[in-house]
Every structure is written in structure tokens, then in C-alpha cells.
Amino acid sequence: MSQQQRLAIGLLCGLVAGAFWGGVFLAPKLLHAFTPLQMTAGRYLCYGLASAVLLAPSARKVLGRLTLADWRDLAGLSLLGNIVYYVCLAVSVQIAGVAPASLIIGLLPVTITLVGAQQSKKGPGEGVALRRLAAPLLMVGAGVVCINIAAFQTASGVGVGRLVLGLLAAVGALVMWTAYAVWNARRLAATPRFNSHEWSLLTGVVTGLLSLLLIVPAFFFGGAPHVPNAWVLFWSVSLAVALGASVIGNGLWNAASRLLPLSLSGQLIVFETLFALIYGFLHEARWPLPLEATAIVLMLAGVLWSVHLHRPDESGVH
Numbered sequence: 497m498s499q500q501q502r503l504a505i506g507l508l509c510g511l512v513a514g515a516f517w518g519g520v521f522l523a524p525k526l527l528h529a530f531t532p533l534q535m536t537a538g539r540y541l542c543y544g545l546a547s548a549v550l551l552a553p554s555a556r557k558v559l560g561r562l563t564l565a566d567w568r569d570l571a572g573l574s575l576l577g578n579i580v581y582y583v584c585l586a587v588s589v590q591i592a593g594v595a596p597a598s599l600i601i602g603l604l605p606v607t608i609t610l611v612g613a614q615q616s617k618k619g620p621g622e623g624v625a626l627r628r629l630a631a632p633l634l635m636v637g638a639g640v641v642c643i644n645i646a647a648f649q650t651a652s653g654v655g656v657g658r659l660v661l662g663l664l665a666a667v668g669a670l671v672m673w674t675a676y677a678v679w680n681a682r683r684l685a686a687t688p689r690f691n692s693h694e695w696s697l698l699t700g701v702v703t704g705l706l707s708l709l710l711i712v713p714a715f716f717f718g719g720a721p722h723v724p725n726a727w728v729l730f731w732s733v734s735l736a737v738a739l740g741a742s743v744i745g746n747g748l749w750n751a752a753s754r755l756l757p758l759s760l761s762g763q764l765i766v767f768e769t770l771f772a773l774i775y776g777f778l779h780e781a782r783w784p785l786p787l788e789a790t791a792i793v794l795m796l797a798g799v800l801w802s803v804h805l806h807r808p809d810e811s812g813v814h
Contacts, residue, residue: 506755507764507803509748514767516745520582521598521772522779523737524589527730529722532586537710538730540578542738544704550743551697558698561689567702569683574703577676578742579710584669592662594776599643599791600666602769605799606633607674608761628805635798636766639791646787681753681761692750700742766799 497505527535551558588597609629684695722730753761773792777784784792 502755503803506752506761509752509755510761510764511767513745513748513752514764514769515771516740516748517765517768518598518771518773518775520585520737520741520768521589521594522775523733524586525594525776525779526733528590529720529726530730531714532583532590533710533714534730535586535734536579536582537707537714538734539582539737539742540703540707541711542731542735543578543700543742544702544707546735546738546743547697547700547704551694551701554694558690558694562698566687566698569679570698570702571706573676573680573683574699574706576672577680578699578703579706581669581672581676584665584672588662588665588669590662591658592666594772594779596643596646596663597666597669598769598772598776599640599788599795600663601670601673602643602766602795603637603640603670604673604677604765604768605795605802606636607670608677608765609633611674611678629802632798632801632805635794635801639794639798642787642791642794646785646791677753677765680750684750684753692754693747696743696747696750699746703742760802764799766795769795 523539524532524535530538585597585601588600610633684692687695690698752764755761756764770792773784773788
């Protein structure tokens with residue numbers, strides 16, 4: 497496969513993954529009557545069950561290739577990138593709203609690129625030199641600044657303390673997924689024994705097992721009672737997010753991570769932010785505010801600029 501083909505397929509995988517992941521930000525709004533811990537438990541119980549079903553036909557062969565180090569890393573990745581991340585995200589969306597949460601977490605293209613560059617400045621497959629990416633990364637960062645200003649200007653019915661808590665939860669989600677994305681990309685590169693789909697399903701199974709620990713605190717010691725119809729909505733949304741964002745989205749993301757250098761794959765998460773904003777604006781039946789629109793333009797322009805910098809020249813090199 498040529499560099500140009502790897503770039504095109506990797507970009508397509510990242511784009512479609514972002515479309516599925518964007519729905520994650522809408523779920524806490526749809527399930528506003530439930531607690532963040534309940535939403536996390538519901539999503540990942542469904543993710544674990546779906547992954548186990550899909551893995552079942554090849555389970556003996558795949559599980560036979562797992563080492564103790566694989567189990568350890570799968571547990572760490574599942575905890576950081578799924579459970580802790582989603583609790584932080586749900587808290588942020590319920591308090592601060594879809595737009596501020598999605599655009600703070602939209603800093604992932606910057607943080608993943610910076611952390612990845614620091615961990616392996618000279619390593620193979622790292623892509624374009626960090627100094628050449630400074631300008632597009634600054635554009636993405638400027639977009640996040642715009643949305644933070646907009647969040648405080650338009651906050652209504654939310655105290656400053658709660659708004660700050662919501663924004664801090666978004667920062668927590670940002671830190672968790674940055675660590676996950678860099679660790680997962682390195683692990684995929686170092687683990688040719690599993691393809692992207694198998695690794696995603698294994699992560700789902702381990703996440704499902706970890707989510708069993710949330711059942712008692714989530715459903716027996718938290719939240720108000722709900723009518724049957726509310727529980728139907730809860731499990732329907734949880735299953736949809738599990739299949740779309742976790743099974744399909746994570747699998748596509750793993751494929752993009754293997755096809756693209758970390759300096760580019762990390763920035764494709766901007767598609768998650770853009771789709772989250774679109775879904776949020778549709779749910780709220782409104783157009784983006786001027787600062788929100790500016791943030792979208794800046795972030796999209798920054799990533800497109802970065803994609804251009806990663807295009808191979810005629811000799812096939814960056």
C-alpha cells in the first residue's frame with residue numbers, strides 16, 4: 497500500500513470514527529435524568545456484552561495469543577480511555593453543555609501530538625516534525641479559547657462554581673484520553689499479533705468486566721427512581737452508543753492509528769468535536785454562536801493544514 501493510499505484510508509477511518517464518536521456527547525443530554533456513573537455503567541456493560549458476542553467465534557484463537565502484559569495494558573487502557581474518561585465527559589456535558597465540553601476535549605489533537613512528540617521525538621512513523629505543526633496546532637488551540645469565552649458569556653442558570661466544575665471535568669476527560677490515545681497507538685504498533693478489530697473487541701471485553709464493579713454504586717446507591725419508559729430509553733441509548741461509538745468507532749480509530757503517524761492520527765479527533773457540535777446544535781435547535789462558529793473554523797482549518805503537511809511528496813516521503 498502506497499503512502500498516499502495509507503493517508504486516504506486512514507483519513508476516511510478517522511472521519512467515520514468521529515461521526516460515531518460525536519454521538520457520545522449527545523447521550524448525556526438525552527439521559528439527563530440519570531447520573532454520570534449510571535450512564536458509564538450502562539454504556540460499557542453493553543460494550544462488553546457486544547464485544548464478547550462478536551469475539552466469540554474466534555475467542556479461543558485470540559485469547560490464546562494474550563500475554564500477561566497484554567491483559568495489564570488492556571485493563572489500563574480500558575480504565576483510562578473508557579470508564580474514567582466517560583464519567584468526566586458526562587459530568588462536563590450535564591453541567592457545562594455540549595459545546596464547551598466537546599471543544600475543550602477538542603484540544604486532543606494538540607495534546608496527543610505534543611505528548612506523542614515528547615515520548616518519541618526521533619522514532620519511526622512519527623510523521624512531520626513538531627516545529628512544522630506549530631501553526632496548525634495554535635489554530636486548534638485558538639478555537640478552544642474561543643469556546644471557553646463563549647461558555648462564560650452565555651452561561652445561564654448555572655453558577656460560576658458549577659460551570660468551572662464542568663469545565664474541569666472536561667479537562668479531566670482530555671487528560672485521560674490523551675494518555676489513552678498515545679498509549680494505545682504505541683501498543684498497536686508493538687502488538688502485530690492482533691489486528692485493529694481484535695484489539696478493539698478485547699478492549700471492550702475488559703471494559704465490560706471492569707464496568708461490573710460499577711453496578712452496585714451506580715444502580716443501588718445513586719440516582720432517583722425512574723419509570724419503565726425511562727429505563728427503555730436508557731438501555732436503548734446505552735446500546736446505541738456502545739455499538740456505534742465503542743465497537744465501530746474504536747475499531748475504525750485503531751485502523752487509523754495503524755495507518756497514520758501519531759502526529760496526524762491524533763489530530764483527526766477534531767472530527768469527533770465537529771460532529772458533536774453538529775448533533776448538539778440540532779438537539780438544541782439553534783445555529784452556532786459567532787464565537788462557536790469561529791472555533792469550528794479555526795479547528796477545522798488547523799487540522800486540514802496539518803493533513804496537507806503530511807501529504808507525501810512525489811518521492812513518497814514526507
